[in-house]
Amino acid sequence: MFKGLSTHVKRNKFKYITLVILIIAAILVKEVLIDIVYVDKQYEKNRIITPWGDKIKSGNLSVDYTFDQALIDIEALGLNTVNVPVQIDIPSLNSNTAVINVDSKKKAIQLIKKLRYKGINVILEPYPYIKNGELYETQLNPDDKDVWFQNWKGGVLLPIIHDIAKPYKVYALCIGSNFDQFEKEYNYWTDVSEFVRKNYQGRITYKTNWWYTAAWDTSKNGQHDTYTTKLNNPVLQNVDFISVAAYFELTDKETNTVENLVNSIHSTQIFDRHQNIFEELKNLSSKWNKPVFFGELGFPKRNKATVHPWNPEPSNIFNEQEQANGFQAYKEVFEKESWNLGFSVFAIGKKDELKNYYPCDQSIKVINSWYK
Structure with missing residues (x-):
């Protein structure tokens, strides 16, 4: 019982x-x-849907971003996307090694979780951080390209795909950023894009740096024509959209009206180049039948901000209005173009006196109004 x-x-x-x-x-x-x-x-x-299509309105986070400031900036600028960097440590300009920074990777995952819950899209970027950030990726030129590209594929892109891009379903993965010195290595970059496609079914992009051409340089393969190299890069046929770091040199004036900057986008004034940036970008899109995205769009808060936008200190004279005028000019020229996918503000997520590119109040108003 x-x-x-x-x-x-x-x-x-x-x-x-x-x-x-x-x-x-x-x-x-x-x-x-x-x-x-x-x-x-x-x-x-x-999502930002305009009469000209679905648009990306993004901001590039500086490597030393904070969660709180990033979230504040997203709200203030009215962003629907954030470019999240994962720091890739590279010891020198001729190094063949590239190693994912473990702390940066963990930080990116934590932030992406927060962004996903808020419905913010993520562009994931392996960010080349050379000699602790002292040197620029535009000058990187590895000694042994075979070794470097193997490291980039297997040691950088593959772990980022498996550990971040796939599980957190990022909007897009950037497979390379501003590698000016070896962008002509077409076979290597095509191999990288095909490798990523085999391992990742999401969107991919490649970020090329700004360029210049000069109307007076009529020689074949002219010294001042870096555009042809970019235009003919076959890696662009394998991406979903083309990213451009848009630090184009526009004028030779310390300060400029918006009207003057708009005119300069169609015909640059500096060194009398008369470069038609608008047409060159449009042709880049047309050649590969891919939208063009300003993967970095930024101006320092200084005089000469549109003379050398790539320089964080083109002048020692502080000028917030010059920065805002730069953003306004790009807005007026590109906002309504269907082939232009959008832009990413450089740089947000950390605000202090050393952040010359951080948008001022006037710039925030311009950026917030974009696509409205």
Whole structure:
């Protein structure tokens, strides 16, 4: 009798435990579904659909960004996307090694979780950080390209795909950024793009640096024509959109009106180059049938901000209006172009006296109004 009672109690206990487990599982599934629905709704809310198509309105985070400032900037600028960097440590300009910074990777994952919950898209960028950030990726030129590209594929891109891009479903992955010195290595870069396509089904992009041409340079393969190299880069046929770091040199004046900057985008004044930046970007899009995205768009808060936008200190004279005029000019020229996918403000996420590119109040108003 007691033996039968004991068996009955055990059975009931098992049923009770099973029921509790099922209830807990149902609650967890419900919470996950709620989160998924919430995130989907937030993504839909944060899409920017204009008469000229769906647009990306993004900001590049500086490597030393903070979570709080990043979230403040997203709200203030009305962004639907954030360019999240993962620091890639490279010891020198001729180094063949590139190593993911573990702390930067963890930080990126933590932020992306927050951004996903808010419905903010992510462009994930392996960010070349050379000699602790002292040197620029535009000057990187590895001694052994075979070794470097193998490291870039297997040691950088593959772990980032497996550990971040795939599980957190980022909007796009940037497979290379501003590698001016070896961008002509077409076979290597094509191999990189095909490697990424095999391992990642999401969107990919490649970021090329700004260039200049001169109307007076009529020689074949002219010294001042770096545009042809970019225009003919076959890696662009394998990406979903073409990213351009848009630090184009516009004028030779310390300060400029918006009208003058708009005219300069169509015909640059500096060194009488008369470069038609608008047409060159449009042709780049047309050649590869891909939209063009300003992967970096920024101006220092200084006089000469549009003379050398790539220089964080082109002058020692502080000038917020010159920065704002730069953003306004690009807005007036490119906002309505269907082939232009959008822009990413350089740089946000950290605000202090050393951040010359951080947008001033006037620039924030311009950026916030873009696509409205």
